[in-house]
Amino acid sequence: MSNQKEKATHKAVRLAIVRIEKGRPNTVSHKRKMSVAAVAEEAGVSRALIHRDCPELLERIKGGVNKDIRQQRDAKQTELNKYKDRNRELRSEVAELKAMLAKVQSQNATLIRKNMALSNARADNNNVTQLIYS
Template identity: 60%
Template sequence: MSQTEDTYQPPTRGELTGKAIRQAIVRIEQGRPKVIKPGRKLSIQSVAEEAGVSRATIHNNHPGLAERIRESGNKAARTQRDEKISSSKS
């Protein structure tokens, strides 16, 4: 038997929470959330509701995911702003 087979460790609670948050982000980005209303923008609040965790959990325990959410939200806002500007110039 190999070493990895002998030392299997089930995922920690934090790892499971991180996975739930990542899955919530993907579902919201794809427009197919299970908990929140479809069409809601990607935000820490919407991801927290979708994942079944608190906003504080995302901020305090998963800062990398919080940053990913903020960047995605900012990108969407910039895209919307740029579309508005280009349509007003036409």
């Protein structure tokens, strides 16, 4: 008789887990997360009974709890890796633009010096006539 009762409670706990996983529990709210307390309430047994008599179902309950957390963690990790890749691309682009800026600044300084030298040469030479284009 004890064996049949154990099987009945084991089956009740198992069915409670399935109902909660499917999102169609009878007793507890469908928004409630998978936990030992929720399964015990749904099955109509105590939490201690689940801990004591159903260790394999306890692992399933804990696995269901961790499944949501794992999915969230994996989604965040994927998003983080995407942002890290984008950050790496942007940093290399910034380095490339800084190199281009340094080159343009160098060319600009050279042109300014040449312009000043030509202006000084023109000021020294009175034979040069400036043409104005309209």
